[in-house]
Amino acid sequence: MPQIINSRCVLAVRDLAAATQFYMDVLGFQRDCGDGVDGWSFLSRNGFRLMLGECRDATPAGELGDHSWFVHLIVDDVDRLHDEVASRGAEILSQPQTRPWGLREFVLRTPDGHRIVFGEPVTANGNKE
Structure with missing residues (x-):
């Protein structure tokens, strides 16, 4: 049976540069690749991998309550x-x-x-x- 060997969570953010800065400077993530010009930041800290995608018009997570x-x-x-x-x-x-x-x-x-x-x-x- 094929195995899942890794994963990367994906988050929609309104300001990619600001979100990337927060994850790197405050939470200690590192940039895995890219520079964000394509609307994506690929980050990780230890074994946890994350993709931030810029969605300027999306409802902010802070307005989603339990979600x-x-x-x-x-x-x-x-x-x-x-x-x-x-x-x-x-x-x-x-x-x-x-x-x-x-x-x-x-x-x-x-x-x-x-x-x-x-x-x-x-x-x-x-x-x-």
């Missing part, structure tokens, strides 16, 4: 990542907290209004796995 949730990412040090992106100006919606479902999580909002959850697995007593 502005973008992705839930599992990381290896959620508190350190929180401190990193917060120090770079990310809009933090919820501080890191241990949840009953076995993850320590925080949520941020991008300038376009997409909400991203970062989580780290923890044991029943709240310790990191």
